[in-house]
Structure formats: structure tokens, C-alpha cells
Amino acid sequence: MVPPKGRGALPRRAGPYGVISGAKASFTCVYDMTGESQPPMLRTRPEHTEGRKAMRYLSLLVHCIARQPATVTIAVLLALAFATPLALDCVLWGESIVAANAQNAYTTLKAAEDAGAYDSAPDYIRTENGRDLKLLRGVVDAKDPHTFWAAVAKQSKAELDEIQEGTLQGDALNTEAEYRRAVIMSMEKNPRTINYVGDLPPAQYLPAAIASLPSVAWLLPSLVVGVGLCRITSPQRLLGARTIPATRRVPTVCVAASISCVAILVVAFLPGMVLSGLRNGFTSSGLPVVFIKNGSVVVASSGQALSSFLALVVLENVFVSCAIVCLGQLTGGAAAGGVVGVALCLLPLSDSYLSPSSPLSPLLKWLPTSYFDASRLMGFAGAFGVDICEGISLDTATGRIVLLSWTACFILLTLVVGFALSRYHAARRQRRGQTCPSTSRI
Numbered sequence: 316m317v318p319p320k321g322r323g324a325l326p327r328r329a330g331p332y333g334v335i336s337g338a339k340a341s342f343t344c345v346y347d348m349t350g351e352s353q354p355p356m357l358r359t360r361p362e363h364t365e366g367r368k369a370m371r372y373l374s375l376l377v378h379c380i381a382r383q384p385a386t387v388t389i390a391v392l393l394a395l396a397f398a399t400p401l402a403l404d405c406v407l408w409g410e411s412i413v414a415a416n417a418q419n420a421y422t423t424l425k426a427a428e429d430a431g432a433y434d435s436a437p438d439y440i441r442t443e444n445g446r447d448l449k450l451l452r453g454v455v456d457a458k459d460p461h462t463f464w465a466a467v468a469k470q471s472k473a474e475l476d477e478i479q480e481g482t483l484q485g486d487a488l489n490t491e492a493e494y495r496r497a498v499i500m501s502m503e504k505n506p507r508t509i510n511y512v513g514d515l516p517p518a519q520y521l522p523a524a525i526a527s528l529p530s531v532a533w534l535l536p537s538l539v540v541g542v543g544l545c546r547i548t549s550p551q552r553l554l555g556a557r558t559i560p561a562t563r564r565v566p567t568v569c570v571a572a573s574i575s576c577v578a579i580l581v582v583a584f585l586p587g588m589v590l591s592g593l594r595n596g597f598t599s600s601g602l603p604v605v606f607i608k609n610g611s612v613v614v615a616s617s618g619q620a621l622s623s624f625l626a627l628v629v630l631e632n633v634f635v636s637c638a639i640v641c642l643g644q645l646t647g648g649a650a651a652g653g654v655v656g657v658a659l660c661l662l663p664l665s666d667s668y669l670s671p672s673s674p675l676s677p678l679l680k681w682l683p684t685s686y687f688d689a690s691r692l693m694g695f696a697g698a699f700g701v702d703i704c705e706g707i708s709l710d711t712a713t714g715r716i717v718l719l720s721w722t723a724c725f726i727l728l729t730l731v732v733g734f735a736l737s738r739y740h741a742a743r744r745q746r747r748g749q750t751c752p753s754t755s756r757i
Contacts, residue, residue, distance in 0.1 A: 369567050372559060376571035377578075379547050385539045386579065393583035396532065400524050401590055405512040407523070407697030409602075410460065412510075413467055413493070421451035443482065446473065460506040468497035488702070492612045496605040499614070503601040509697060513591075516600055519617050519696040520591040521584060522624040526690035526698070534660045534687065536579040537632040540572050541639025541656055545649035548640075561733050565644050569726055572636035577629060606694025607702045613694070620695050623711040627689040630718040634683050635659055637722050641729040645736075663687045669707050679707055683721045686714035 380386055406412065425448060427433065433441050450470040457463035471494035477483035478490060500506050509515060512523045525533060546552070548568055559567070604615040638659065639652035646652070663684045667673050669691065679685045686692065691703050692711050 368559070369563050372564075373567050373571050373574075376544065376547065376568060377574055380540055380543050380571065380575045381578070383539075383543050385543065386575070389535050389539050390579045390582040393532070393535070393579070394586050396528055397524050397583050398587035398590055400512040400520075400527050401587065401594065402513070405523075405527055407510060407512060407514075408496075408699045409510040409514075409697055410463060410508050413497075414454070414463070417451055417454040417467070417470070421448065421455055424448055424451070440482075443477065460508055461501065461503070464497050464500035464503075464506060468494060468501050471497055488607050488610070488612060492605050492607055495612060495614055496603055499603040499605075500601065507600045507602070509600050509602050512697070514595060514600075515591065515602070515696060516595045516597055517588040517592045518597075518621050519600060519602065520595075521588060522620045522689070522693070522695035523697060524587060525624050525628065526695055529664075530688035530690070531660050531664060533580075533628050534631060534635055536576045536583075537572075537635035537639070538653070538656050538660065540575040540579070540632075541636040541643070542649045542653045544568055544572055544575075544636075544640050545643030545652050548643065549649070550647050561644075561730060561737075565641065565726060565729050565733070568640050568644065569637045569722075572640050573633045576632040576636050580629060580632065600696065602696040604694050604696050604698070606698050608692075608694075609708055610702065615694065617696055620693055623693040624689045624695070626715055627686055627692070627711060627718075630715055630722075631683070631687050634718045634722045634725075638725050641725045644729055645732060659684055660687070671707065676707070680709060680713065681717060683718050685709060686711075686718060 424444060428444060428448070433444055436444075447470075450466070450473055453466040454463065454470055457466050471490055474483065474485065475487065475490045475494055478485045478487045507514075512520065512527060515523055548564075599617055602617075604617060604620045606613055606615075635656050639649075639656040642652035642655055643649055662668065668675070669679065669685065670676070673679070675682065685707075686709070689711075690698075692709050692714060694703060
């Protein structure tokens with residue numbers, strides 16, 4: 316005889332082996348050699364682990380933030396703003412600007428020479444003027460982009476030599492940046508004509524489009540997410556119930572803030588990137604990233620600019636949102652975190668913030684707010700040759716470390732302060748002989 320086996324729901328009743336609940340359970344009836352049944356071996360579902368509880372809590376927080384009208388509104392507005400340069404004529408330092416400058420210089424110099432302004436000048440000046448006219452004429456008469464950039468490289472090199480020799484007054488850094496960019500473009504087999512931000516492919520469009528808006532615009536996701544999570548996790552709300560230990564709750568809420576900010580930025584960037592790719596292709600334009608930083612000319616690749624802009628925009632949102640959330644966990648409300656978040660976003664907008672004469676100048680390299688504007692630290696394809704960070708030595712690699720370090724410090728400080736507050740309230744209740752539950756926010 317084969318012992319029968321089966322699975323099913325056991326009724327809630329008392330039996331010879333105790334009370335069996337009506338929950339779903341697995342059981343197997345075991346028979347001994349005499350054919351008499353032995354107690355069934357119940358295989359109940361395992362209890363939820365702490366990790367699964369934290370993941371469930373995380374998914375609920377992200378879901379609640381995603382359904383808030385403010386989150387959707389910010390994502391849509393940023394997506395529209397990010398795609399705006401595709402429709403507007405946002406001028407780049409491209410072929411049209413360089414050609415116009417060369418034409419103006421040629422016309423001015425030719426008119427002065429025809430008017431006899433240099434007739435009494437020394438021979439070497441007239442010789443240099445003749446050479447400059449010939450080089451400028453080569454730029455003006457160029458028929459294709461390759462010839463154009465080769466002529467620009469020759470003309471810029473001659474002008475840079477004259478400035479360094481002291482025979483010509485001009486900006487050596489701008490001229491050097493022009494020369495180095497022209498050399499790179501002249502090495503391209505078929506350089507593309509790029510005059511506007513809307514002409515750039517996606518990988519080069521993203522840094523240029525981010526730089527076209529004020530830096531505070533890209534911090535709005537952190538404000539919306541941070542304040543929203545503070546409201547959702549307040550002690551008066553269901554998701555703010557202090558049933559989860561602070562050592563797991565605070566990091567979980569910060570991870571939810573980070574995920575939500577990244578999701579908003581993805582929604583904001585994706586439509587503009589796709590439209591740029593469909594319009595201009597997905598391959599690189601060859602336009603180099605040449606910019607002046609702290610008194611020297613820097614040349615970077617489009618990939619370096621893309622990764623730097625993305626990393627700084629994401630990490631600055633993570634930092635601000637976590638700072639707001641941590642203050643919300645300590646105070647039990649959104650007011651303090653919101654005020655601090657707005658102050659952090661507005662602080663770098665001051666013209667004197669990144670000035671060498673600023674009182675914060677010795678500390679600027681280690682402050683997270685110094686890295687909120689990626690366009691001050693890293694140029695982009697077609698950026699005009701200006702000193703984007705004059706007198707201050709900041710770089711994107713240090714910025715990533717600083718932002719991550721400050722975020723971790725905020726979380727750790729929140730846990731330490733919360734633990735101290737809990738012990739303080741517990742000691743007060745013990746002194747007063749109270750037995751009511753803790754009123755600590757954390």
C-alpha cells in the first residue's frame with residue numbers, strides 16, 4: 316500500500332496535534348510500517364526577512380513619490396526645457412562665428428591698409444600685415460569645412476606667435492583655444508558644420524543643453540523629492556510609523572530619494588536626447604571640448620564632458636534630497652529640510668561665491684555647493700572660450716568625491732543624533748517614572 320500524500324488548506328480547529336490555523340500550509344501524512352499515520356509535518360511559508368521588509372518599504376516610498384503631481388510636473392517641465400534648444404537658435408562657438416570674426420578682421424585690416432594707415436609704419440609691421448591679410452583671406456575664401464579649419468589653424472597660430480612675441484595686443488588664451496580647436500577640427504576627414512546647440516548629436520547635446528539653463532533648474536528634482544518624502548514619512552503618516560529601526564529606515568528613505576531623483580532626470584533627458592539623435596544622428600560630430608579653466612586651455616573629449624555633466628547633476632540631486640530627508644527624519648516635518656534645501660540651491664548663484672576674494676575661498680574645494688554648476692567645471696562642445704572657473708582650482712573628479720562624502724556624512728550624522736535623542740528621551744521618562752512610548756522623531 317502506498318502512503319497517500321496531499322496539499323491543501325487546513326481548517327482552524329483543534330486536533331490531536333494542537334490548533335491548526337486556516338492559513339495555506341503544506342503537509343505530508345507519514346505512515347509507519349504498521350500503516351498507522353504519524354503527525355503531519357507542516358511546511359509553513361517562511362517569515363518575511365528584514366531585507367524584504369526594507370525592499371517593500373522602499374518600493375512603497377518610490378511609488379508614492381512617483382504619483383505626486385509635483386513630481387510629474389517637474390519632470391515634464393524639465394523635459395520641455397531640455398528640448399527647447401532644438402527649436403531655438405542657441406549659438407555655439409562654431410564655423411559661422413569664426414567665419415564672421417575672420418571676415419570682420421580682414422575687412423578692417425584691408426580698409427586700414429588701403430587708407431594708407433600703415434604707409435609710414437616700419438617694414439616689419441607692413442610685412443606682418445601682409446601675411447595676416449593673406450591668412451585671413453584664406454579663411455574667408457574657404458570652400459569646404461576641412462579647408463576652412465585648416466586655414467583657421469594657420470591664422471590662429473600666426474596670431475598667437477605675434478601675441479607671445481609682443482608685436483600684437485590680444486588675448487593669448489582665447490587665441491590658443493581657437494588654435495587648438497581648429498587643429499583638431501582640421502584633422503577630421505569630413506568635419507560637420509555645427510553652429511547651434513540644436514545641431515549637436517545626443518552625446519554632445521546633453522552637456523550643452525544642461526549648460527543653457529540656470530544650474531538651479533537641475534536641482535528642482537531634489538527639492539520636490541526631498542520635501543515630498545519628508546511629508547510622506549512624517550510621524551503622523553502611515554509610512555512614517557517608527558516600526559522600522561532608524562538604522563534601516565533612514566538609509567532606505569535616502570535610497571528612495573536617490574532613485575526618485577534619477578528617475579526624474581531620466582524622464583527629463585530622454586525625449587530631448589532621442590529627438591537630437593533623430594535629427595542629427597547618433598554619431599559624434601567631431602567638435603572638440605576646448606575651454607579655458609583657471610588660466611589655462613583644457614582639451615577634453617565629448618565622452619569626458621558627458622560623463623562629468625551626468626555625474627555631477629545626479630550626485631548634486633542625491634546630496635540635496637538626502638540632506639532634506641535627513642533633516643525631516645530628525646524634525647518630523649518638511650519645513651526645516653525644505654528651507655535648508657532651498658538655501659543650498661541658491662547659495663552658489665551669488666556672483667562672489669566662486670570669487671578668489673570670497674570669505675569661503677579656502678574651503679570652496681571641499682564644499683558640495685561649489686560643484687552644483689557643472690558648466691563652471693567642464694566645458695562642452697562649442698562652448699565659447701572664456702575662463703569658466705577663474706582663480707579657483709576645482710575639478711569634476713574631486714566634485715564627485717566631495718558630494719558622495721557629504722551625503723554619507725549627513726546620513727551617519729542623522730543616525731548618531733537620532734540615537735542620542737532617543738537615549739535622552741528614554742532617560743527623561745525613566746527619571747519621571749513614565750511608561751508611555753517614546754516621542755522621539757527618529
